[in-house]
Amino acid sequence: MTQLNLAVGKWVVGDCGKMPSEKNCKLVMAAPEDQREDLLDASVAHAVKHHGHQDTPELRGEINKMLETIE
Numbered sequence: 486m487t488q489l490n491l492a493v494g495k496w497v498v499g500d501c502g503k504m505p506s507e508k509n510c511k512l513v514m515a516a517p518e519d520q521r522e523d524l525l526d527a528s529v530a531h532a533v534k535h536h537g538h539q540d541t542p543e544l545r546g547e548i549n550k551m552l553e554t555i556e
């Protein structure tokens with residue numbers, strides 16, 4: 486199995502499996518901490534396209550709260 490060879494440092498992870506959803510979605514997205522905004526954009530795009538959410542400031546806020554920082 487290929488290993489993920491991530492750069493050292495802090496990473497922000499969005500785990501769709503932790504979002505309340507009727508779909509059994511297990512999508513996990515990650516970005517370096519300094520690209521948190523990119524991850525947020527990607528997460529919002531996913532939520533809109535795949536889960537039928539509206540792209541609103543509220544949704545962005547909700548998703549932003551779900552992002553976890555790991556090292």
Ligand SMILES: [Zn+2]
Pocket residue numbers: 501510511512531535536
């Ligand atoms: Zn999802």
